Amino acid sequence: GAVVSQHPSRVICKSGTSVKIECRSLDFQATTMFWYRQFPKKSLMLMATSNEGSKATYEQGVEKDKFLINHASLTLSTLTVTSAHPEDSSFYICSAINSERGLNTEAFFGQGTRLTVV
Amino acid sequence: SQQGEEDPQALSIQEGENATMNCSYKTSINNLQWYRQNSGRGLVHLILIRSNEREKHSGRLRVTLDTSKKSSSLLITASRAADTASYFCATDKGTYKYIFGTGTRLKVLA
Numbered sequence: 001g002a003v004v005s006q007h008p009s010r011v012i013c014k015s016g017t018s019v020k021i022e023c024r025s026l027d028f029q030a031t032t033m034f035w036y037r038q039f040p041k042k043s044l045m046l047m048a049t050s051n052e053g054s055k056a057t058y059e060q061g062v063e064k065d066k067f068l069i070n071h072a073s074l075t076l077s078t079l080t081v082t083s084a085h086p087e088d089s090s091f092y093i094c095s096a097i098n099s100e101r102g103l104n105t106e107a108f109f110g111q112g113t114r115l116t117v118v
Numbered sequence: 119s120q121q122g123e124e125d126p127q128a129l130s131i132q133e134g135e136n137a138t139m140n141c142s143y144k145t146s147i148n149n150l151q152w153y154r155q156n157s158g159r160g161l162v163h164l165i166l167i168r169s170n171e172r173e174k175h176s177g178r179l180r181v182t183l184d185t186s187k188k189s190s191s192l193l194i195t196a197s198r199a200a201d202t203a204s205y206f207c208a209t210d211k212g213t214y215k216y217i218f219g220t221g222t223r224l225k226v227l228a
Contacts, residue, residue, distance in 0.1 A: 006160075009160070032214065034214065034215060034216075036216075036218075042220075043206065043218040043219060043220050043221055044206070044208075044216075044218040045218075046215050046216070046217075049215070091160075093160070093161060095214070095216065097214050106148075106149050106151065106166055106210065106214075107210065107214045107216060108163075109153070109161055109163065110160075111160030111161060111162075112159075112160035112161060114158065
């Protein structure tokens with residue numbers, strides 16, 4: 001089956017630093033990936049759509065300068081949380097679509113990254 | 119809100135009993151997925167059901183989908199303490215932008 005890998009699975013960083021989270025499709029090419037965020041004891045909310053070779057599109061209310069997304073290859077999207085603050089502490093998860101499977105497919109989710117900002 | 123709704127929000131049962139969780143959504147969908155999340159951990163994919171399917175099974179899991187009522191249910195039979203987790207449904211209307219339900223926190227007592 002299709003595998004999406006996120007790295008790291010957990011990260012702790014100091015306030016003011018930036019953190020990069022990677023999302024890789026291991027056995028398929030993905031021109032489109034998605035980033036979600038889960039607040040404590042809440043559901044997951046879509047943050048942005050990551051498009052290979054072009055700018056990401058962000059959902060309403062998501063700061064694009066805060067959450068930088070780069071989709072430089074067909075198998076890798078990165079989310080960088082810039083100048084992180086404790087309120088950015090959250091669970092971040094990505095999903096990817098197999099570009100070669102046409103319209104009748106589904107997105108595959110990574111296992112997520114737990115970010116804690118201290 | 120574009121969120122799906124799940125009920126119950128919390129469910130506590132004895133080991134060996136069956137657990138049923140429901141998910142309702144608002145728009146027509148292409149497919150619906152169920153996920154499990156243990157406390158503080160990542161998502162574990164359970165089952166995907168497409169809009170033209172009505173029921174799917176996987177081990178002790180049974181998922182139904184009623185597109186006319188815009189609802190799905192997840193049944194876990196013969197529950198175990200290890201099934202204790204939060205369960206989420208996620209729907210896709212064909213844009214691949216999944217909308218997650220609010221989740222059901224299941225607690226299975228040994």
